[in-house]
Amino acid sequence: MSTTPLAVRPALLLGLPNRITLVRTLIAMTVATFAFRTGDLAWLVLGYFSYWFGDSLDGWVARKRNEESLSGAVFDIVCDRACSFLLAAAFMATYPETIGPLAIYLAQFGVLDTMLTFSFLLWPWMLSPNYFYKVDRPIFLWNWSKPAKALNTGAVVVSLVVAGHTGAQWLPYVVAIAALAVKVVSSYRLIMILCGRWLAAPGNPR
Incomplete structure (x- = not known):
């Protein structure tokens, strides 16, 4: 039985672009949680900045390193929704x-x-x-x-x-x-x- 699929999947899932996506999502959602607790606009601004900057960075790194993948694109899309919804909810709760x-x-x-x-x-x-x-x-x-x-x-x-x-x-x-x-x-x-x-x-x- 070929072991190629098992060798390829970790490279796609654990590559640098996906790790950036994961980290920027965790940061943005953590900051959004602080915005919920404090009601401070500064936390919301920081949350959106970390979301937007990270979203640009992971795509740029993927293209630069020639590591674009279907799994990475889907992961990025899902993480974008998670960040957007939590930040929007924090916005609505604060204002x-x-x-x-x-x-x-x-x-x-x-x-x-x-x-x-x-x-x-x-x-x-x-x-x-x-x-x-x-x-x-x-x-x-x-x-x-x-x-x-x-x-x-x-x-x-x-x-x-x-x-x-x-x-x-x-x-x-x-x-x-x-x-x-x-x-x-x-x-x-x-x-x-x-x-x-x-x-x-x-x-x-x-």
Whole structure:
């Protein structure tokens, strides 16, 4: 019996990118727990920073070391949801006025964005959503290009901070609804492509 599968799996699961993902998730969730206890905005800011920085770092390391893997992509996606949900819950507990826009955000990120992100698994040759432009460039640009990734969570959080300092409580709702609209349009386009009703538009990542 070949021992190759047993030799490969530890390398994929225990590689440096996955270890970074694990550590940054533990740090972000620990900081979010402190935010729950203290109600201090500084802990929330630190939690989001550690989440975003770690999320960028593990992907960069994986590409730099040529260690991208299917298991790593799935692990990263799951950890992103864990961090986002706990940090959002801490935000809502600390600032109840954020419950409305964050509920909209969690609905789109936890349901529609999760479905979209995992759709890369439908193409066995694709290692992560970062290569979805090879299937459909518009969906990639709206969801996984660098600006789209930055805006998906960052815009909502920044708008909440701005609203807290200016009193513009409408702003987070506008941002959250706009993000939801992007996910709805992207999901509809993906479904039409999968059903064969629309042609996919592969292209380059820029």
